[in-house]
Amino acid sequence: GELYDFASTQLAPTISQIDGVGDVDVGGSSLPAVRVGLNPQALFNQGVSLDDVRSAISNANVRKPQGALEDGTHRWQI
Structure with missing residues (x-):
């Protein structure tokens, strides 16, 4: 969905660049x-x-x- 796409392409890369952040995983991508x-x-x-x-x-x-x-x-x- 749109929210997952935004989280994985925009939010996760931005958060991963913050000093002290070791890993960012985006989950919950199922669309029930x-x-x-x-x-x-x-x-x-x-x-x-x-x-x-x-x-x-x-x-x-x-x-x-x-x-x-x-x-x-x-x-x-x-």
Whole structure:
């Protein structure tokens, strides 16, 4: 994604030039995505609305840390 590209091509090289920085690793490059195809007639027949589907997907969505920042003694999830 755009954020990973920016981090690996712009941010990491800049940070690696700071005095005292030994190594810069960019991780978390996976782009999780789900495409949901719906059958409007089947939803109607089951009494399920598009808002019901949207809410179910939103409630099941998990936000996880996408990486970490380390300084040798500390590690922060970002």
